[in-house]
Amino acid sequence: MTDLKQSSPPRLVAVSNRTAYGSQTRAGGLAVALWDTLAESGGLWIGWSGKIFDVPRRRVQLVEEDGVSFALVDMSKAEYEGFYLGYANSVLWPVMHNRLDLAVFDSDYFAAYESINRRFAEAVEAQTSETDIVWVQDYHFFLLARHLKDGGCRRRTGFFLHIPFPAPEVFRSIPNHMTLAEGICAYDVVGLQSPHDCANLGRYLHEEMGAEKMDDERYRIGDHVLTMRLCPIGIDAEGFSLSATSEVAEKASNRLSRFLGKRNLVIGVDRMDYSKGLPQRFEGMATLFDKYPDLHGNISFTQIAPPSRSVVEEYAQLRQQLDELSGRINGDYGDLDWIPIRYLARGYDREELAGLYRLARVGLVTPLQDGMNLVAKEYIAAQDPDDPGVLVLSQFAGAAQQMTDALIINPHDRNAVAEAVREALQMPLDERQRRWRALYRGICEQDINWWRDHFLAAFDTSGPAD
């Protein structure tokens, strides 16, 4: 068994594609939770430098900021295209979100993925020691621990998957799925967002790798023991709640209020991504306007969705689809003094967002697949306890497994979306308060620090049975 009973805590080493180095927007969330823990343990954060060079370079730049050390790895243009745009975002992202139809299986992408995972493993080996805990973030690095082991490097390694783990039938369609699975099995601890993800990975490992379940969390695969921990990510609920009444938040909220007048605000906030179900959400709102003419002129649906990964074709197409849909719906239902859908293709800073969430009578979070969805939690944290809004949440967001007091809907069912928004708009104050209190308690109990501690505590019990 791993022995962590030493006088000082082990040093934590985080690995992620992007680090928070030099970031102006570290406020809240994962970056802060990791940063605090790294600073406390004199830790190190390894990630991509953000720089792309025409030719491959093996440089690892060592820098420091606010008590945290960073090891920043460069990529060549070809590596960035094959690893990041290619394998990570055109194979793994679509497949893990159940969109096999969008996956582009190109063997050059996989070669780039392997090579970058090896490069990062070499950086981990060079920059860490056996007593460190190496915590790897997300689908960019399924193979990192495998490469460490193959190079004879012994480290305690954990991996957290921020996105869903799909049904084994879907995962198996990736040509290199067995290599990825061997990658997963090389970690000591694997953290997942929802019970559904745990069930899917558990079944896959049993069927493909012959994994035997030892207890609630541990699987034996050959002579290796893997701890699979259910570890839903949270937010800094109290901090976010405070920021919703900050000066910046109130300024943003006042600006929007002036435009809204007496209309109720229904808000959506998402990265522009096909997993977020934006066209379906727009159609759901069109159904609402169609069924309930009494709402015309009385509500405003505002969707904030800054473009992301716009060089990947599917993302550019989505942008076009949303432009067309919102134009059509506004053309069909709008009037001289009413724009039914306001669609803003840009981001806002966290405090501004908090103010906008607080102003909204309904928070509409309807992804088709989502590992967790932090917007759902932020919306709840931002509400006024005396007069809270209502969260309408997709059953396919990891958050739905925890946030059962939201109005849970199937995002493919436009009628269900319309009816839930209608119900939310009509919900009596006492029911809104009761639902909000339960939801707020939940996000405070399992906040971002709980998430970090719960994951790292798995190292206390990981390893073979005594």
Ligand code: ADQ
């Ligand atoms: P994402 O898919 O990026 O992350 P999500 O959890 O929805 O998703 O949001 C992450 C953050 O981005 C939130 O803090 C949110 O406020 C911010 N954000 C979203 N839209 C924004 C906008 N329009 N303007 C400004 N900020 C915006 C992945 C997984 C998720 C999982 C997270 C964390 O896909 O399922 O919840 O990681 O594990």
